[in-house]
Amino acid sequence: MKQFAELCEALDSTTSTGERLSLxxxxxxxxxxxxxxxxxxLFSGWRPPRLLKSTELRALAAELSxxxxxxxxxxxxxxxxxxxxxxxxMADEATPSPSSGAPEDSLHGLLLHMNSLRQASHEEIRxxxxxxxxxxxxxxxxxxxxxxxxxxxxxxxxxxAITAFAQAFGLSEETVxxxxxxxxxxxxxxxxxxxxxxxxxxxxxxxxCLAYSVENTLASLGTPSDFLLEYKWDGIRCQIVRRExxxxxxxxxxxxxxxxxxxxxxxxxxxxxxxxxxxxILLVRQGRVMPFTELQKRIGRKxxxxxxxxxxxxxxxxxxxxxxxxxxxxxxxxxxxxxxxxNLIVPDGDLLRLNEGFNxxxxxxxAQLRQAAPDRGAEGIMIKHLDSxxxxxxxxxxxxxxxxxxxxxxxxxxxxxxxxxxxxxxxxDFTFALWHEGRLVPFAKAYSGLTDEEMAEVNRFIRHNTLxxxxxxxxxxxxxxxELAFESLQRSNRHKSGVxxxxxxxxxxxxxxxxxxxxxxxxxxxxxxxxHPE
Amino acid sequence: MDDLVQVTDRGLFVPAANVYIDPWQPVERAxxxxxxxxxxxxxxxxYLAHPVTGALLQTRLGSSISLQTLPYGxxxxxxxxxxxxxxxxxxxxxxxxxxxxxxxxxxxSGDYKRHSDGLSAPFEPxxxxxxxxxxxxxxxxxxxxxxxxxxxxxCLWVTEQLAQGRHVCLTGYSLGKAQRLIRILNEAWIVxxxxxxxxxxxxxxxxxxxxxxxxxALSEYKKSLGPAVILLPPAAVDRLPAxxxxxxxxxxxxxxxxxxxxxRRQNLxxxxxxxxxxxxxxxxxxxxxxxxxxxxxxxxxAEPLARYMQERGRQAEALRTAWTETPEEAA
Numbered sequence: 001m002k003q004f005a006e007l008c009e010a011l012d013s014t015t016s017t018g019e020r021l022s023l024x025x026x027x028x029x030x031x032x033x034x035x036x037x038x039x040x041x042l043f044s045g046w047r048p049p050r051l052l053k054s055t056e057l058r059a060l061a062a063e064l065s066x067x068x069x070x071x072x073x074x075x076x077x078x079x080x081x082x083x084x085x086x087x088x089x090m091a092d093e094a095t096p097s098p099s100s101g102a103p104e105d106s107l108h109g110l111l112l113h114m115n116s117l118r119q120a121s122h123e124e125i126r127x128x129x130x131x132x133x134x135x136x137x138x139x140x141x142x143x144x145x146x147x148x149x150x151x152x153x154x155x156x157x158x159x160x161a162i163t164a165f166a167q168a169f170g171l172s173e174e175t176v177x178x179x180x181x182x183x184x185x186x187x188x189x190x191x192x193x194x195x196x197x198x199x200x201x202x203x204x205x206x207x208x209c210l211a212y213s214v215e216n217t218l219a220s221l222g223t224p225s226d227f228l229l230e231y232k233w234d235g236i237r238c239q240i241v242r243r244e245x246x247x248x249x250x251x252x253x254x255x256x257x258x259x260x261x262x263x264x265x266x267x268x269x270x271x272x273x274x275x276x277x278x279x280x281i282l283l284v285r286q287g288r289v290m291p292f293t294e295l296q297k298r299i300g301r302k303x304x305x306x307x308x309x310x311x312x313x314x315x316x317x318x319x320x321x322x323x324x325x326x327x328x329x330x331x332x333x334x335x336x337x338x339x340x341x342x343n344l345i346v347p348d349g350d351l352l353r354l355n356e357g358f359n360x361x362x363x364x365x366x367a368q369l370r371q372a373a374p375d376r377g378a379e380g381i382m383i384k385h386l387d388s389x390x391x392x393x394x395x396x397x398x399x400x401x402x403x404x405x406x407x408x409x410x411x412x413x414x415x416x417x418x419x420x421x422x423x424x425x426x427x428x429d430f431t432f433a434l435w436h437e438g439r440l441v442p443f444a445k446a447y448s449g450l451t452d453e454e455m456a457e458v459n460r461f462i463r464h465n466t467l468x469x470x471x472x473x474x475x476x477x478x479x480x481x482x483e484l485a486f487e488s489l490q491r492s493n494r495h496k497s498g499v500x501x502x503x504x505x506x507x508x509x510x511x512x513x514x515x516x517x518x519x520x521x522x523x524x525x526x527x528x529x530x531x532h533p534e
Numbered sequence: 535m536d537d538l539v540q541v542t543d544r545g546l547f548v549p550a551a552n553v554y555i556d557p558w559q560p561v562e563r564a565x566x567x568x569x570x571x572x573x574x575x576x577x578x579x580x581y582l583a584h585p586v587t588g589a590l591l592q593t594r595l596g597s598s599i600s601l602q603t604l605p606y607g608x609x610x611x612x613x614x615x616x617x618x619x620x621x622x623x624x625x626x627x628x629x630x631x632x633x634x635x636x637x638x639x640x641x642x643s644g645d646y647k648r649h650s651d652g653l654s655a656p657f658e659p660x661x662x663x664x665x666x667x668x669x670x671x672x673x674x675x676x677x678x679x680x681x682x683x684x685x686x687x688x689c690l691w692v693t694e695q696l697a698q699g700r701h702v703c704l705t706g707y708s709l710g711k712a713q714r715l716i717r718i719l720n721e722a723w724i725v726x727x728x729x730x731x732x733x734x735x736x737x738x739x740x741x742x743x744x745x746x747x748x749x750x751a752l753s754e755y756k757k758s759l760g761p762a763v764i765l766l767p768p769a770a771v772d773r774l775p776a777x778x779x780x781x782x783x784x785x786x787x788x789x790x791x792x793x794x795x796x797x798r799r800q801n802l803x804x805x806x807x808x809x810x811x812x813x814x815x816x817x818x819x820x821x822x823x824x825x826x827x828x829x830x831x832x833x834x835x836a837e838p839l840a841r842y843m844q845e846r847g848r849q850a851e852a853l854r855t856a857w858t859e860t861p862e863e864a865a
Contacts, residue, residue, distance in 0.1 A: 012794070013691075013804050014783075067674050068845065074838045075675045080795050088675035088792065424795025469837070 449506030567644025
């Protein structure tokens with residue numbers, strides 16, 4: 001554990017990617033194999049089971065530090081990270097006893113111990129946490145707290161950890177990326193001991209291929225006829241893996257989607273064995289693709305009832321084939337993969353359907369296709385080079401995405417809340433409002449889009465123009481106007497405004513506008529009537 | 535709030551003495567606790583300050599300001615109020631202002647810290663009926679590491695960076711923090727190069743008999759000297775000063791660095807929580823030692839600290855002033 005804490009401290013003390021890489025590589029080489037595996041899992045998104053709820057942890061910290069709970073909360077709102085807050089509040093208890101040689105002194109041992117406490121009583125968990133707090137030094141305590149509070153993030157991209165791991169053990173990055181993909185538990189599985197034929201390994205997804213946004217002119221991309229165009233959908237990106245008698249559905253984040261979409265698992269059983277598809281899960285009613293917010297009602301619902309399946313019908317739109325008859329065909333050109341895919345998936349299937357592809361002769365045609373996207377329920381188009389392989393992650397000149405221009409409105413800043421992580425102590429989470437019958441009605445939250453200088457200036461404004469405080473939230477004098485952009489909108493009963501917007505963000509600060517010049521809710525409702533006629 | 539001191543839109547006003555303390559708008563007569571810019575603003579007709587603060591004010595605001603100085607512990611009668619300065623330990627020349635009026639005593643703390651920095655006159659607790667305290671770091675997450683171990687850690691890190699051929703840029707306020715850093719570095723036989731803004735302060739302090747330690751001016755840097763330690767004010771840390779090139783690392787030295795998010799936001803390599811303010815235990819101890827019946831808490835975490843004191847049975851109240859040190863400004 002000390003070794004891992006020191007690694008985290010060292011990673012935190014440099015902003016150089018090269019140095020972080022060599023720190024990670026050195027750690028993976030020196031740590032015991034099980035520790036190295038656990039560290040790799042942590043850096044690529046795996047989390048140990050949560051033993052205590054955030055509220056329970058805060059209460060425990062309050063009790064132990066003798067600081068009232070409200071003040072623990074106040075501190076947390078400022079620090080922006082619960083694990084760190086607890087480590088700071090407990091700083092006085094810092095009398096680490098020398099290493100006892102207990103199994104939980106190693107990272108693997110500690111995680112194993114945490115795992116064994118999943119069913120334990122509150123009392124047992126409490127005494128475990130206390131014991132750790134007493135025996136760890138400040139850095140160790142910070143890492144431990146982050147692990148138990150479920151906030152372990154140290155700004156190390158999983159890609160970097162994978163590269164380091166590959167270097168440390170002389171493996172290819174591809175192999176490591178594939179083996180740690182999906183849902184795995186470093187306490188139970190060792191993805192590096194077994195051969196390729198190991199069934200669990202075979203059910204894993206491949207690392208997803210991602211697209212860059214079109215920023216320059218289309219002409220700079222090359223000749224239009226070298227590309228395949230598709231609609232870009234706002235659904236859940238998913239790989240369907242069919243190996244021997246088993247099926248698995250994976251999200252881009254490596255979560256298993258099997259339980260949430262049983263009808264797709266069933267449909268996948270009709271695929272030939274040893275096939276991996278890439279595509280998008282969409283909610284479709286009467287041939288119309290519904291907004292993402294409708295699809296959201298299916299996410300997180302494990303084992304949905306037949307009623308729910310009927311009410312929220314989904315389909316999988318396949319756009320790529322990565323494994324064919326047991327052969328990994330990712331390095332073959334897209335035109336070839338696409339031809340095989342078209343032989344496998346029909347364009348009018350009910351549950352598994354081929355995503356339509358377009359060939360254009362000119363970039364004007366591409367622009368027309370993009371313009372038509374909103375009418376089809378798509379958010380833009382994809383432009384994929386026909387000779388491109390299926391790569392891991394993002395590479396230039398392979399896949400491009402070209403979204404339709406967002407909708408925009410001018411709105412007034414109404415509430416502000418302090419951010420977390422690197423935005424700790426800074427008001428970065430804003431709520432914006434539009435006019436409705438002489439009052440300002442909140443309609444969207446936005447977090448990004450300002451430069452550091454603008455952010456500092458808005459923060460000064462907030463500090464000096466606070467009207468009321470509600471916990472971490474401040475209401476401010478309605479004075480600043482911002483242009484907000486968003487991708488789509490739909491009716492919502494959960495929002496005061498009656499409208500929900502997707503991906504709202506700040507486009508620019510309208511210093512030239514007075515609050516009364518901001519848009520009204522009616523503007524939004526008119527837009528809604530146009531996009532989704534009732 | 536009280537007949538002795540009042541918050542007005544120009545600043546903290548003492549009617550019976552007809553003076554303002556650290557006013558934020560131009561006034562006739564200003565009492566200045568210390569020479570940091572949010573407390574010592576330009577445009578007042580007459581300034582009253584400790585002699586060291588007075589010299590710094592002349593450096594910063596111009597020698598033409600009308601200035602009267604008052605050493606620590608000496609009493610001056612203003613109107614019907616006895617005014618005196620007492621060491622606040624924040625930076626050289628920093629003072630708490632003690633006001634005595636009709637047998638009642640009010641102390642305005644200004645900014646202060648409780649541990650000695652070897653430069654500033656150490657903080658002296660002053661008993662009073664009413665105490666107005668700062669609360670820049672008024673949350674229990676702020677507990678400073680002992681200055682010695684922090685200094686050792688800092689020097690160790692700096693030495694490692696130099697050994698790897700990197701320049702080291704350290705940022706901290708020109709007044710107070712910069713001189714502390716020079717002395718800390720000198721302990722490890724490191725002589726830093728300082729930004730002109732720091733050099734000006736150093737010259738003024740030397741004239742007042744305060745020795746800032748061994749340092750060189752940035753203009754004296756030559757490439758043949760190899761990797762350098764460079765002290766800079768909080769602004770301008772994005773690149774190396776003109777005339778210096780090569781790989782470099784950046785670290786900020788400020789109490790805010792106790793929180794990792796603050797460091798990450800500025801994309802710094804390292805942060806050292808070296809502060810010239812009182813930490814949470816320091817604030818509590820000071821309020822205790824003042825024996826004040828009433829406490830006013832201002833700039834910083836005024837509301838939570840006041841509420842905490844209230845819950846412990848003290849008469850405490852948060853007070854809104856325009857003195858601010860936000861994480862962004864302090865870096």
